[in-house]
Every structure is written in structure tokens, then in C-alpha cells.
Amino acid sequence: MSMHAYITGAYDTAVGELPGSSCMALHAEAAIGAIQDAGLSLNDIDGVLCAYSFTEPHLMLASVFCEYLGIHPGTCFAIQAGGASACIMIMQAAALVASGQCKHVLVVTGDNRLTGMSRDGAVAALAEVGHPQFERPFGISVPAAYALVAQRYMHEYGVTPEQLAAIAVEHRRHAGRHPKAHVRKPLTVEDVLASKPIAEPLRMLDCCLISDGGAALVVSSAEARHDCANKPVEILGAGQGHTHEHIVMAPSLVDFGCKASSAAAFARAGVSPRDIDVAQIYDSFTITLAVELESIGFFQCGEAGLAAAAGQLGLGGSLPCNTHGGLLSYGHSGAAGGMFHAVEAVHQLRGHAQDRQVPDARLAFVHGDGGILSAHCSLVLGA
Structure with a gap:
């Protein structure tokens, strides 16, 4: 059985204490890295999903990110579900490509939680x-x-x-x-x-760390995955x-x-x-x-x-x-x-x-x- 969706690009930035980093810069680095890993260009991305930020909170963070990166996808929104956000965004991206609404959805996260917050x-x-x-x-x-x-x-x-x-x-x-x-x-x-x-x-x-860092994936449709350079993950x-x-x-x-x-x-x-x-x-x-x-x-x-x-x-x-x-x-x-x-x-x-x-x-x-x-x-x- 398949959801007819594939992860075609993946990237994570440096993690830890990153002085001078910012939420949007980490988003951008992770996004560009994932898109390049997929062998795609910014223009190939027709969907963007973001989560939330503590250091740059905004009701429309996905729109802020797209503005920052200079892209204009047909689908763009943010999901806020705490630590479940990343998986929920991937699940949503899979639904978007499986239904034919998008070909390549960028799912991106990042924050400078360690150096960006007192x-x-x-x-x-x-x-x-x-x-x-x-x-x-x-x-x-x-x-x-x-x-x-x-x-x-x-x-x-x-x-x-x-x-x-x-x-x-x-x-x-x-x-x-x-x-x-x-x-x-x-x-x-x-x-x-x-x-x-x-x-x-x-x-x-027993407790998790507090870190700076970002990570992103590209989720592609079954047909569009053939446009990509790296090995897809279903x-x-x-x-x-x-x-x-x-x-x-x-x-x-x-x-x-x-x-x-x-x-x-x-x-x-x-x-x-x-x-x-x-x-x-x-x-x-x-x-x-x-x-x-x-x-x-x-x-x-x-x-x-x-x-x-x-x-x-x-x-x-x-x-x-x-x-x-x-x-x-x-x-x-x-x-x-x-x-x-x-x-x-x-x-x-x-x-x-x-x-x-x-x-x-x-x-x-x-x-x-x-x-x-x-x-x-x-x-x-x-x-």
C-alpha cells in the first residue's frame, strides 16, 4: 500500500549554538538545501508548509518565509501542533501531492532557540x-x-x-x-x-536540549518524483x-x-x-x-x-x-x-x-x- 507520495529532498543545517543565526535564515538554508538535494529549483516548488517560531513568532509564518525567500507557491500555510508539527506537515504534504493539488511541497522548520532567546x-x-x-x-x-x-x-x-x-x-x-x-x-x-x-x-x-537549527524536506508526487535527482523515500x-x-x-x-x-x-x-x-x-x-x-x-x-x-x-x-x-x-x-x-x-x-x-x-x-x-x-x- 502507498500514499503515492515520496520524500525527494532532505537537509538539516548545523545544530547547536549558532551565534548570529535567525529563524528565517535557518528556514532558508534548510529549504535551499532540501531543494538542491532533490535536484530541483525554487520555481519547481508549488507548495510550502511551515510550522512556528519562538524567536520570530508570526500568525502567518509560512507567508513570511515565502516573502523572505522570494517565492510564490500556489499553496502556502503554517501548522502548529508542537512537536508533532513536522510529522503532521509531512502527512499534509503527502495528501497535497497524492490529490494532485501540488507536485513538489517544501516542508520547512527552523529556529534559533538557544542564541535567539534569553x-x-x-x-x-x-x-x-x-x-x-x-x-x-x-x-x-x-x-x-x-x-x-x-x-x-x-x-x-x-x-x-x-x-x-x-x-x-x-x-x-x-x-x-x-x-x-x-x-x-x-x-x-x-x-x-x-x-x-x-x-x-x-x-x-532526562530532558531534551535547547538548540539552534533548521531542517526541511521536499515531498513529491509519484509522477513528479522522476524529476528529482536523489533516491526517493516512499x-x-x-x-x-x-x-x-x-x-x-x-x-x-x-x-x-x-x-x-x-x-x-x-x-x-x-x-x-x-x-x-x-x-x-x-x-x-x-x-x-x-x-x-x-x-x-x-x-x-x-x-x-x-x-x-x-x-x-x-x-x-x-x-x-x-x-x-x-x-x-x-x-x-x-x-x-x-x-x-x-x-x-x-x-x-x-x-x-x-x-x-x-x-x-x-x-x-x-x-x-x-x-x-x-x-x-x-x-x-x-x-
Whole structure:
């Protein structure tokens, strides 16, 4: 089964601390890189999808970007779904080309979250999280909300801090093989457990990075992919799942929308979790990845941390996961954080991942999570 849509271009900028960078400049670099990777020109792009920016917020960011780049596509809009934005944009781009409305859709993200925001500015932006009546007055924060999930999850399944720490350690091991990764210094379980407490039981090294960077893809129709220069990656299936926005309204603290989104993506692709060769799954915190790996069906409840400790998420494991280092070690730059996962999947399926290459990778799973495990989008990609 196919959605009749193909990723034909992929590019990610440098990631980390990039003094002098800006949201629009990172968007432009990523966009031009992806278009060149596809062997196309700016004039070939007839659709543009953007996400959001913290450093240059605008209600019509996609229009601002097109103005900045000097292009005039027939379709242009922005999607805001937090960390799920990148996957949702790819799903939307696939629908646009499959329906014949576009031939080549540029999907672009980027932000200078690290150098472009002061500490106070970052805190102010994050202060917008939470229900204004039932959560914000009590001092909710993003880490605190995920800590609630971690507390319940650990109580329910007997998961330990050491098991969550193993996830961070494996991600750092992956990042050590990626020349662009924001942080590559080796990490141990003891390092994670000794790091600064943030929100019990989460510690500093259980949390994702804050980075500058951008990433983009070109999604092309089945016919138009033949115009492109590089090996296309097929979008085989996609799905979404939405259960809540505010954590106080979540129907469960151990069962989330990723179960529905992944089930839809697998069904549309005609595959199952056991068929996946490599996975790139949103990892804003160690607990995020643990919950999602299990809800999606890669591991039984309570077993993801044990699997990480046993090396099952490594290159030689049963499910190589976040082979670039993920948000925990590769980098997290707003919506671009989720796009880094998709770009890495393309590298893997093209066989271009160098030292971190999964041998004979034919099927990749990509997942994005927005809010407090609120919005979910899953993709199945094929070489």
C-alpha cells in the first residue's frame, strides 16, 4: 500500500549554538538545501508548509518565509501542533501531492532557540503551557507535566530512574557517531542520576536540549518524483491521534494518542511494528520515549527502559532508535526538533547514515508528539 507520495529532498543545517543565526535564515538554508538535494529549483516548488517560531513568532509564518525567500507557491500555510508539527506537515504534504493539488511541497522548520532567546524569554514562552484556570495558577511547567506522567508510569509498571537513564545514555552513544550533533560527550547512567533535579523524578539529563537549527524536506508526487535527482523515500502510511491538550484533561497518564496514530500508520502501510528496521521517535524527555515505544507496540508496558539498558535501542539491537541522538543529544530547535527525526530516517533509508547506518534499513517509523503527549502523528517510510 502507498500514499503515492515520496520524500525527494532532505537537509538539516548545523545544530547547536549558532551565534548570529535567525529563524528565517535557518528556514532558508534548510529549504535551499532540501531543494538542491532533490535536484530541483525554487520555481519547481508549488507548495510550502511551515510550522512556528519562538524567536520570530508570526500568525502567518509560512507567508513570511515565502516573502523572505522570494517565492510564490500556489499553496502556502503554517501548522502548529508542537512537536508533532513536522510529522503532521509531512502527512499534509503527502495528501497535497497524492490529490494532485501540488507536485513538489517544501516542508520547512527552523529556529534559533538557544542564541535567539534569553533565559527569561524562554521561561516566559514556556509559562504559556497549562490550562489557565486549573493548571497555571499552581505553577505548572512542561517538565513538571511530564514528571506527572513519569511518576504515574513508574508507579504503575515498576520502572526505575536507572532504566530511564539508560535511554539518555543510548541516545548520547548515537549522537557520538553523528558529526553534527549538539552534544557528543559520552554519558553514563551515573551521570544522568547525578545531574540536577528538574521535576521529580526527572533530572537535567532526562530532558531534551535547547538548540539552534533548521531542517526541511521536499515531498513529491509519484509522477513528479522522476524529476528529482536523489533516491526517493516512499511515504507508505500516516496517522494521527489526539486525546487532550491540557494534562489535567488526559484520559490516562500511561496510555496516549500515539497508540491510535501508529495503528493507523501501520494499517495504511500494511506492516506491523516488528517489520520496522529503524525508528525515529520524539524524545522530549526520557519518559516521553519510554511511553511512546510501549504504546506504539514496540515493547510491552514497563519494558522500554529495560530494553534500552540491554542495548536493544542501539545499532545492533532489535530496534535501533533515534540513531542521530534524538532531542536528548542531537538537538531540539522547536518544530525542527521533530524534523530532525524525519531527516535522519531519510538518511537511513538512503543508506547515507555513515557510522550510524542500520544495515539494510528498508522500513523506518517516525513519530512526533506535541504538547504534553497531546498531539501525535506517525509515519511509515520505505526505501
